[in-house]
Amino acid sequence: MRFVDEYRDSDAAAEVATAIGRITTKPWTIMEVCGGQTHAIVRFGIDQLLPKGLTLVHGPGCPVCVTPIELIDAAIEIASRDDVIFCSFGDMLRVPGSSRDLLAVKASGGDVRIVYSPLDALALAKRQPAKQVVFFAVGFETTAPANAMAVYRARHEGVDNFSVLVAHVLVPPAMSSILASPNNRVQGFLAAGHVCAVMGYTEYEPLAQCFRVPIVVTGFEPLDILQGVYLCVKQLENGRAEVENQYARTVRREGNAQAQAMVLEVFEVAGRTWRGIGDIPGSGLALRPRYASHDALQRFPLQQLAQSRDTECIAGEILLGGKNPTDCPAFGARCTPEHPLGAPMVSSEGACAAYYRYRRSPPTHYLPRKGGGETNGAPR
Numbered sequence: 484m485r486f487v488d489e490y491r492d493s494d495a496a497a498e499v500a501t502a503i504g505r506i507t508t509k510p511w512t513i514m515e516v517c518g519g520q521t522h523a524i525v526r527f528g529i530d531q532l533l534p535k536g537l538t539l540v541h542g543p544g545c546p547v548c549v550t551p552i553e554l555i556d557a558a559i560e561i562a563s564r565d566d567v568i569f570c571s572f573g574d575m576l577r578v579p580g581s582s583r584d585l586l587a588v589k590a591s592g593g594d595v596r597i598v599y600s601p602l603d604a605l606a607l608a609k610r611q612p613a614k615q616v617v618f619f620a621v622g623f624e625t626t627a628p629a630n631a632m633a634v635y636r637a638r639h640e641g642v643d644n645f646s647v648l649v650a651h652v653l654v655p656p657a658m659s660s661i662l663a664s665p666n667n668r669v670q671g672f673l674a675a676g677h678v679c680a681v682m683g684y685t686e687y688e689p690l691a692q693c694f695r696v697p698i699v700v701t702g703f704e705p706l707d708i709l710q711g712v713y714l715c716v717k718q719l720e721n722g723r724a725e726v727e728n729q730y731a732r733t734v735r736r737e738g739n740a741q742a743q744a745m746v747l748e749v750f751e752v753a754g755r756t757w758r759g760i761g762d763i764p765g766s767g768l769a770l771r772p773r774y775a776s777h778d779a780l781q782r783f784p785l786q787q788l789a790q791s792r793d794t795e796c797i798a799g800e801i802l803l804g805g806k807n808p809t810d811c812p813a814f815g816a817r818c819t820p821e822h823p824l825g826a827p828m829v830s831s832e833g834a835c836a837a838y839y840r841y842r843r844s845p846p847t848h849y850l851p852r853k854g855g856g857e858t859n860g861a862p863r
C-alpha cells in the first residue's frame with residue numbers, strides 16, 4: 484500500500500535505528516506529542532530499537548485523555564435529556580465522568596450515537612428537526628476545521644437544532660507549559676504531523692528558540708518515527724535547536740490556509756483546563772460570539788457540575804512525560820479497558836491503552852534489527 488508499506492519496511496527501519504545508535508553519545512529524553520505516535524511506538528517496539536539511555540516519553544496529545552471531567556459531566560447531563568440526540572466519536576463514551584460515563588447514559592435510554600464526522604451529526608439534525616442534536620467537539624487542531632465547518636454550515640443553512648459542546652485544545656501552549664515546568668525532563672520533541680498538516684509549524688519556531696529544544700515534525704509510521712528521532716538526536720548532539728520537518732510528504736511550513744481560515748472564522752483562542760494537568764492559558768478554542776447560538780453550554784444551562792474527584796489515576800504525570808503507564812499501581816489490575824479508572828486506558832490514542840494492548844504479552848510486532856549496538860531490549 485503506497486505511503487504505508489514503504490514506511491513499515493523493516494530493513495529500512497533497522498538502518499535508521501543503527502544510524503541513531505551511531506550518532507548517540509549521551510542520554511537524551513525526547514517526547515512524542517501525539518497519542519497516535521505513542522501507539523505506533525509501543526505497537527512496533529520502536530523504543531526497544533533505540534540505544535540505551537535514549538528515552539521516549541509520551542506526551543499530552545490524546546484529545547480524549549485531556550478533556551476535563553467537568554465537560555464529560557456536562558456531556559452526560561446534556562445527553563440525559565429527552566429532547567437531545569447526543570453525538571460523539573466512539574472512544575468518548577467510555578471516559579469516566581464524576582459518577583458515570585456516556586455509555587451508561589445510553590444504556591439507561593439516552594439517545595447517544597457514535598458518528599464518524601461532525602457533518603454526520605449535522606445531517607442528523609436536518610433529518611430530526613424535532614430533536615436537539617449536540618456534537619461533542621473534542622480534539623486538537625486536527626479536528627477543529629471539520630468541527631468549524633459543521634458549525635459554519637449549521638448557521639448559514641439555518642439548522643437551529645444543531646449545537647456543539649466544545650472541548651478543543653491546542654498543542655503549542657501545552658508544549659510550552661511542559662518546557663516551562665521546573666520538573667521538565669524533555670529535551671526534544673517529535674511534533675504531531677497531522678496537527679502541523681493543518682497549522683503548519685511556524686508556531687513551533689519561537690518555542691524551539693526560546694527553550695532551546697529541537698522540534699521535529701514527524702509522521703506516524705515506524706520509519707517516520709525513527710527518522711524523527713534521528714533528526715532530533717542529531718540536533719541534540721550538535722547543540723542545535725530548530726524546527727525540522729520529517730513529514731514533508733504531508734506538511735508544509737505554512738500549513739493548510741483554507742482549513743486555518745475556517746477555524747478562525749468559527750473559533751477564537753480561549754483558556755482551557757486539561758484533565759489531569761490543570762489550566763493552561765490560551766490552550767483551547769471556544770466559539771466566537773457570532774456562533775454562540777450553536778454553543779451547547781449556552782443552549783442547555785447546566786446545574787452546578789460536580790468537581791473532579793480524587794482518584795488513584797496518574798494520567799496527568801503520564802501525559803506530561805513524568806511517568807509511564809506501567810508505573811501506575813492500578814495498571815492492568817484495577818484499571819483495564821473494560822473497567823477504566825482514567826481516560827488514557829479508554830482512548831484509541833491513550834498511552835495506558837497502548838501499553839495494555841501491546842506490552843502485557845511478549846511482543847509480536849517488533850521490527851527486526853540488523854547489526855550491533857546495545858539497545859533498549861528488542862529481540863534482534
Ligand code: SF4
Nearest residue numbers: 796797811818825835
Ligand atoms: S492505568 Fe488507569 S489509573 Fe493508571 S494512569 Fe492509566 S488510566 Fe489512570
